[in-house]
Amino acid sequence: MRNIHAILEQMSLSEKLAQMTQLWGEFPDGSPLMGLHYDFHSNRQLAESAGSILGFSGAQRTMEVQREYLACSDKKIPLMFMTDVIHGYRTIFPSPLALSCSWSPELVEETAAVAAKEASVSGLHVTFSPMADLVRDSRWGRVIESTGEDPFLNSLYTAAFVRGYQGNDISESDRLACCVKHFVGYGAAEGGRDYNTTQISEYQLRNFYLPPFQSAVNAGCKMVMAGFNSLNGIPCTANQWLFQDILRNEWHYNGLVITDCTAVYELVPHGYSIDNTEAARSSIKAGMDIEMVSTTFYDAKEELIRDGSISMELIDQAVERILNLKEELGLFDNPYKNADPELEKKYHLCKEHREAARRAVSQSVVLLKNEQESLPLKTSERIALIGPYSDNNRLLDIWKCEGKEEECNTLLKGMRDGGIDVLVSPPCTNCNLTCQAEVPDSLNCEYEAAIATAGSCDKIVLALGEPPEWSGESGSRAYITLPDIQLRLLDELHKLNKPIITVIFSGRPLELEQAAQKSQALLQVWFPGTEGGNGITDVLLAKSLPQGRLTMSFPRTVGQLPLYYNTLPTGRPQQTPEGCERFRTGYIDTPNTPLYPFGYGLTYTTFQYSDITLSRHSLNMSDVIHASVTVINTGKYSGCETVQMYIRDIAGSYCRPVKMLKSFRKIDLQPQESALVSFTITSDDLAYEIPGKGLLTEPGEFHVFIGPDSSTQNMAAFILTVD
Ligand code: GLC
Secondary structure: OOHHHHHHOOOOHHHHHHOOOOEEEEOOOOEEOOOOOOOOOOOOOHHOOOOOOOOOOHHHHHHHHHHHHHOOOOOOOOOOEEOOOOOOOOOOOOHHHHOOOOOOOOHHHHHHHHHHHHOOOOOOEEEEOEEEEOOOOOOOOHHHHOOOHHHHHHHHHHHHHHHHHHOOOOOOOOOOOEEEEEOOHHHOOOOHHHOOOOOHHHHHHHHHHHHHHHHHOOOOOOOOOOOOEEEEOEHHHHHHHHHHHHHHOOOOOOOOOOOOOOOOOHHHOOOOOHHHHHHHHHHHHOOOOOOOOOHHHHHHHHHHOOOOOOOHHHHHHHHHHHHHHHHOOOEEEEEEEEOOOHHHHHOOOOOOHHHHHHHHHHHEEEEEEEEOOOOOOOOOOOOOOOOOOOOOOOOOEEEEEEEEOHHOHHOOOOOOOOOOEEEEOOOOOOOOOOOOOOOOOOOOOOOHHHHHHHHOOOEEEEEEEEHHHHHOOOOOOOOOOOHHHHHHHHHHOOOOOEEEOOOOOOOOOEEEEHHHHOEEEEEEEEOOOOOHHHHHHHHHHHOOOOOOOOOOEEEEOHHOOOOOOOOOOOOOOOOOOOOOOOOOOOOOOOOOOOOOOOOEEOOOOOOEOOOOEEEOOOEEEEEEEEEEEEEEEOOOOEEEEEEEEEEEEEOOOOOOOOEEEEEEEEEEEEOHHHHEEEEEEHHHOOOOEEOOEEEOOOOOOEEEEEOOOOOOOEEEEEEEOOO
């Protein structure tokens, strides 16, 4: 083990502050960000001693930069290369919100391991993933990067991502250190507007927003990134309660903390710091170790510590954590780690990785509707493939890393390769997916041809959706509808009275009520990634059976947002799920319930649940209860059912949610096959975080629900007594 202290003692303040600075490798088009240039080309002096580089990869390139850098570094402290590998590096998997619909932490771990393998041979050392933000508002474009609205499921996924990226030893080849983000509450941006204010009670933080981060920390993630947002009036980047009280003192986290991009500099426009030097002091005091892209730490130099508010000890602690991570990555011994141009050629987009991506697609798509057995398709059927996404390779969300759209297989290619007899009439060759062209009484583009094509076919597959740039960072929308011209096309096709299977490509839950009404089948495919066309076709043909379950509620209208299943009951709850009784919480113009609830998803078969059987109806703190159901496959296809168990605490020191997911089980059943599914409930499953008191279980009545999604009313009650 290298003597990090010895290195530290030899470093000047300027060298230390440079280590605490991360420069941009190359901003996409070289344009300034927040009005300032931050790439390492335009900061030559700082570039020669900056501790890490953002957004720069490639085996050859990173080796050259590392070599140049070390050549002019007398301390020989190696550079770290970091970037956002959030669902693949070159082989791109479905977006995280899609992957989360697999309800398979194992799948997520596998995709992260593949991503780490491809990224590490391209010279990367750290990825800014998992994104652990709990989301409830699909106006926010970054829901696509999340794993949804439930803290229990999100906690399983953050740990799975960490295991996949880091393995047991980040110095091993094919592994990355990872960074959980954005600590905390960024997903609650008011109005769903990116970067906006968040106001979150400690009760909500501790029971919904913090647990997925704690799960990532407990899984050993090496870095935590602060969110852009202000939280209850204090920007995360300068929030000592978050980073000192919670992260360091309560969770005993001793890894690195990094700001988000230019977030220190943004403390001034936040109205929190008077100038850049004050911003630098506030963020270092809060616990920021690395400043991403802005350079207020480095620019402040001795001014930083002149007033004594920042001690050299605090700076040394930050630098020590940075050097420790470089040591743990093995970079002092081998600054190139496993950057290798030959392995890049071998790993990137290799057959095994494409197969993994194809499997991930089929497990991530969610079947929302399927009537008149419109699906699965048969290769004997003649299918009209219509719509802007029919042969469009824009299947990657904006965080596509080194993924290339031209390497994606489109839906048309997938269907043709799958042996489907498909007639296609793609829209305008320059279709930008959101054609705002004036729509005359008949549709422009080549939709007339499409409609004619449909006339000679058995069924229509209609590929609609929003373009990738309408979601992701800075992709917030006030209207979450499909482009109007796409709805007009659906209307025209609906007049043909042929089965329409609508496939939705989107980065968020959209308003789909109209699309659902006019389609016999509805398949949500998100941004499916490199193997999109093949994976979707596997499901259309039942080569892979649909098994996805929503991890984020789909609203009937944007007016319902924020919308999530685990709400508090209120004093005037609606009496029935569809109820609209006056003087009870609700709208006069739409039900409270989502169009499609959390946990929902269809298969090609049907399942029946028995009532719940409890092993006992009361337990004390040391007992356990077994809650069981029998599930029968009552259809003619085999199917994978995700049996979900929710619990409600009927009364507590705080109002408790109407349901909280506590466990689930994926079971495969052949037609007419049944299975007994049993969940074990302990008093720990009934605990919740009480601000100021910690994690506690309170006696009283509890309801356990077991069913196919969060709207289930299949319930049994039990009592928890004090010993
Ligand atoms: C972005 C994002 C963050 C990302 C970082 C580096 O602004 O907020 O998620 O990791 O910058 O690209």
